[in-house]
Amino acid sequence: MVVNCVDKSNRLLYYQSMKCPTCKAEGQRFGTNRNGSQRFRCVQCKKTYSAPVTDRLPGSTIPLATVENVLQLLIEGCSVRSVERISGLHRDTMLKLLVAAGEKCEKLLGRLIVNVPVQDVSADEMWGFIFKKEKAMRSDDDPNYGDAYCFVAMENNTKLVLNFALGKRNQATTDIFIEGLRHATAHGRFQITTDGFRPYLSSIPNTLADRADFATLSKIYRATPEGERRYSPAEVVATEVVPVMGEPDPKRICTSHIERQNLTMRMQIRRLTRLTNGFSKKWENHWAALCLHFAYYNFCRIHRTLRVTPAMEAGISDHPWELLELLT
Ligand SMILES: [Zn+2]
Incomplete structure (x- = not known):
């Protein structure tokens, strides 16, 4: 009962x-x-x-206070091992909990982030990997192993994450990602900026022609020795803006804005990579961590400059959500 x-x-x-x-x-x-x-x-x-x-959710034997604690620690970037030591839950139990929470969050995002009116959208891909890095892959490995890029689309004004996709950095993942973006956005016209990644050049015109103006913004980095580049971000010496579709407003392809955006994303994802690298031996765990992360980001976390959550700024929600609200 x-x-x-x-x-x-x-x-x-x-x-x-x-x-x-x-x-x-x-x-x-x-x-x-x-x-x-x-x-x-x-x-x-x-x-x-x-x-x-x-104090237990249907089908769960773990007290809610523990569920909340564990998920909060994972979101903040604690390793699975350290959360295991703090909470006393076995890591397999935690990962089951993470996957269950991720599924809830995925459904929630799919239900609430639809037909959102948007003005400026930017998209980016962030590198991550599952189990091993691409260069260590062997021919008989699970095809889900290796590079796993997270594609993210964000509304620049509300900071709402509209859609994300996980996969190889290729045309197939890009198509799925842009199709999801179409589902998330309303009919009105908006402007989208991406980097110069080629698959966007066919995917966006194919899927968003009726609603988007599209430009790409590529950065040209100063050549640096490999070692230097690994520890500090490469210096941007120039940017190249290419209008691709419709009539993108040049003022809204402003670089400082995008760079700030990229920085925000990179910082978010740094947390995320800490959350995932330690234990993302499975695609499902990585995906669940992303779903939880983005649901928490959109609905729970108060954005510092907005002073509300992105979902509130976008008019989707009227209050900052508690973590547990994502699960019920
Ligand atoms: Zn009665």
């Missing part, structure tokens, strides 16, 4: 209607109990009753 589920401060997170214990008729919601749980009233005998209260 599914029952009232409350968090540690007695807020009702989840409930399911329970039939009347005496006459087995349907109950209707009838206010809340002092402990925050839902109360019901029988439609026949008018008696009121409440369902048992638990």
Whole structure:
């Protein structure tokens, strides 16, 4: 039986209607109990009753306070091993929890980030890897191993992450990514800026021709010795802007803006790579970590310059969400 589920401060997170214990008729919601749980009233005998209260989500044996703690630590970039030591949960249990949370977040994003009116969108790909780096791949390895780029599209004004995709840096992943972006954005006209990655040049005109003006912005880096480049970002000596489709407004392809954006993303992803590198031996874990990360970023984290969450700025939500709200 599914029952009232409350968090540690007695807020009702989840409930399911329970039939009347005496006459087995349907109950209707009838206010809340002092402990925050839902109360019901029988439609026949008018008696009121409440369902048992638990602090566990349906199908889970882990107390919500632990779930919240573990996910928070993972989001903040703690390694799975360190979270294992802090929480006392076995890492396999944690990874199951992460995958379950990731699935919830994926559905949530798919449900709420649709037909969003946007003005300026920028897209980028961030490198990551699963199990081993591409150069260490052998012919008999799982094709999911190796490079796993995360494609991200963000609205520049609201900072809302509109869509993301995980895969090899190729045409197939780009097509899936841009198709998802179409699903996320509303009919109105917007401007999209990407880097000079070639697959965009066919994918965006094929999929977004009716709604987007499109320009690419490529950076030309100063040549530096390999060692130097690894520890500090390469110096940008020039940028090249190429209008590709429609009439992109040159003022809105401003480089400082994009660079700031890229920095934000890189910093987010640094956390993410810390979250994933240590244990992303499986595609599913990596994907779940991304879903949780972006759902948390859009709905829970207060953006420093906006002072609200990106979802609030975009008019999708009216309050900063608690982490557990993502799961219910
Ligand atoms: Zn009754």
